[in-house]
Amino acid sequence: MAEQAASLRFIDATERGLTRLRAVHPLAPWLVAFLLLAPLPWVLLNTYHVFLANFICVMILLSVGLNIVKGFCGQVTVGHVGLYAIGAYTAAVMSVNFGMTFWMSLPIAVMVTLLAGAVVGIPSFRLEGAYLALVTLGLGESVRIFISATEYLGATNGFSGIPAPRIGDFRFDTYQKYYYLVMPVMLLGVFFSFRILRSRLGRGFMAVREDPVAAAAAGVNVRGHKMIAFLISAGYAGFAGALYAHMIPGYLNPRNFTVIEMVTLLLMVVLGGLGHIWGGVIGAIIVTIVYDITKDYYHYSLLLFGSVIVLTVLFMPKGIGGIIDRFIATRRFIAIREGRATRPGSDDAA
Amino acid sequence: MLLRTENLSKHFGGLRAVDGIDFELEEGEVRGLIGPNGSGKSTFFNLVSGIYRPDEGSRIRIGGQDTTHFEPHRIAALGVARTFQLLRVFSEMTVLENLLVGHHLHVAYGPVAAVLGTRRMRNEERRVREEMMELLAFIGLADFAAMLASELSVGQRRLLALGRAMAMRPRLLMLDEPAAGLSPVNVDNLLRIIVGLKERYGLTVIIVEHILRVVMDTCEKVTVLDHGQKIAEGTPDEVKTDHAVIEAYLGREMEDDEVRRVLQG
Ligand SMILES: Nc1ncnc2c1ncn2[C@@H]1O[C@H](COP(=O)(O)OP(=O)(O)OP(=O)(O)O)[C@@H](O)[C@H]1O
Ligand SMILES: [Mg+2]
Numbered sequence: 001m002a003e004q005a006a007s008l009r010f011i012d013a014t015e016r017g018l019t020r021l022r023a024v025h026p027l028a029p030w031l032v033a034f035l036l037l038a039p040l041p042w043v044l045l046n047t048y049h050v051f052l053a054n055f056i057c058v059m060i061l062l063s064v065g066l067n068i069v070k071g072f073c074g075q076v077t078v079g080h081v082g083l084y085a086i087g088a089y090t091a092a093v094m095s096v097n098f099g100m101t102f103w104m105s106l107p108i109a110v111m112v113t114l115l116a117g118a119v120v121g122i123p124s125f126r127l128e129g130a131y132l133a134l135v136t137l138g139l140g141e142s143v144r145i146f147i148s149a150t151e152y153l154g155a156t157n158g159f160s161g162i163p164a165p166r167i168g169d170f171r172f173d174t175y176q177k178y179y180y181l182v183m184p185v186m187l188l189g190v191f192f193s194f195r196i197l198r199s200r201l202g203r204g205f206m207a208v209r210e211d212p213v214a215a216a217a218a219g220v221n222v223r224g225h226k227m228i229a230f231l232i233s234a235g236y237a238g239f240a241g242a243l244y245a246h247m248i249p250g251y252l253n254p255r256n257f258t259v260i261e262m263v264t265l266l267l268m269v270v271l272g273g274l275g276h277i278w279g280g281v282i283g284a285i286i287v288t289i290v291y292d293i294t295k296d297y298y299h300y301s302l303l304l305f306g307s308v309i310v311l312t313v314l315f316m317p318k319g320i321g322g323i324i325d326r327f328i329a330t331r332r333f334i335a336i337r338e339g340r341a342t343r344p345g346s347d348d349a350a
Numbered sequence: 351m352l353l354r355t356e357n358l359s360k361h362f363g364g365l366r367a368v369d370g371i372d373f374e375l376e377e378g379e380v381r382g383l384i385g386p387n388g389s390g391k392s393t394f395f396n397l398v399s400g401i402y403r404p405d406e407g408s409r410i411r412i413g414g415q416d417t418t419h420f421e422p423h424r425i426a427a428l429g430v431a432r433t434f435q436l437l438r439v440f441s442e443m444t445v446l447e448n449l450l451v452g453h454h455l456h457v458a459y460g461p462v463a464a465v466l467g468t469r470r471m472r473n474e475e476r477r478v479r480e481e482m483m484e485l486l487a488f489i490g491l492a493d494f495a496a497m498l499a500s501e502l503s504v505g506q507r508r509l510l511a512l513g514r515a516m517a518m519r520p521r522l523l524m525l526d527e528p529a530a531g532l533s534p535v536n537v538d539n540l541l542r543i544i545v546g547l548k549e550r551y552g553l554t555v556i557i558v559e560h561i562l563r564v565v566m567d568t569c570e571k572v573t574v575l576d577h578g579q580k581i582a583e584g585t586p587d588e589v590k591t592d593h594a595v596i597e598a599y600l601g602r603e604m605e606d607d608e609v610r611r612v613l614q615g
Contacts, residue, residue: 026467196464198464203443206451207440210440211439213401214438217422218426218451219423219518220423228461275442
């Protein structure tokens, strides 16, 4: 069919383009991605959409991190939003109460979140599946409850007055400007995850997910890998939290870190594709946009997103990432059968 | 002495799954480990490879080191590889990735190099992929390298499990029923592969097997377990005629005709 031929041509062209770019320099595709994303604030029609673009970048960081520990390392952690809150509030306190600049509050927020990540990681040494989910859910919720009850953190009134980051006299005090802070960090985060997951460490994560006993017998330090996965994902949450805190209006509220946010975040990873290298990115983009469109029905979103998670797990366990993979594989297969293309492996040889 | 256990024991509740086994294995040996169902063979493997914690008073030494309380990955690092009776391949990873995980301890670069994409890391990654492809060719799975392990047939998964253990470049290879469920032709293939591996890499091997022909043909020495205890040890011929062994197998009306045939014949 003409349509199939066209999609295959598109897939092949994209792949050839990528291969050529990588031949120029391994980082070239990332530079191209940056250049493609850079004009976005000028393309989007209104400021609200630019805000959304910023927020999507933050969510990508968060869900890419979660996908590492959950999708790749197989640790069912639910309270990830708690780490995000810790990152955000640490950055807020450091800059408002201790007068630090963003460039100091960010690394401190990341370090504190790493510590918290280690605390979440320890139960994973002993617990699995639903039990680990319960413990992490409890830890995540207790962060929110602690914040809601602590006057120093603004309690339920929220924490305001977090300054915009600045370099010299330049302040990232509009969404347009902030985009050029958060987008590069997001790209770096995605880049980092690709490199890690396609390495020895990433294979170790997957082996722990597939079968910890067999992984250990193959020489994989199972606890070590679990801990590293928790730490990496916590690092992402720390970055995401600090970037969210310093984004205008510089205001945090415990209401932004509830069970609804937990479910939304889970949905991102599940829908995007648990253990798919693009899973966190795809999921964060789609879910954030859908969430925004349906925000008038906020009170139903738990129900809506919860049921989408269940349906996704039941009917497309590998998420959208998996469906795209299969789409490409099927197109190739049809093409090979009709003698119109070579086997996928043969590109590499050429 | 590559492996030595002293008074190795493991109980589950009141059941003594492994009961005071003294076991010695010389470098380069191919040893058979047989015994009726539930006699403790797999438990013995799980103890040696660190997956189960031995009872008080047990001792395990591997290559002169006391490994009684080692975690599994540290025992693997001493060059001990094993297969599992229930295979435990990494289903949602590709065939090649399964071997790469097996080779984990020999992949020499860290996460920082991975993130920076250093030349060394890329060369190392190319090297290990090439080596693992060679190993896949050796066990006859090269055409399936990019397939998920879950898409393989049971027999192919058995080969993959063996390949993953070989990818560890072990000194000691412990095979838990490597031929179970294979057709006779494939059993012969497997035997050839095991013998080939042994010659090629100078391995020491322990094979647990119910298909006694496998054990009798490949092993110089056989150890027999029953109720968690060692009841006999010797050459295949000695063991075949040992009274305690015949009783252990035949005394309980084994259904496996082959057992009866081999032991009596
Ligand atoms: N994790 C465990 N928990 C409780 N009991 C166990 C456990 N592992 C093994 N056992 C018991 O220990 C005994 C020995 O089991 P093991 O698997 O070592 O036997 P085996 O010789 O490998 O038998 P088979 O030939 O059937 O594989 C059995 O009675 C089994 O039920
Ligand atoms: Mg067994």
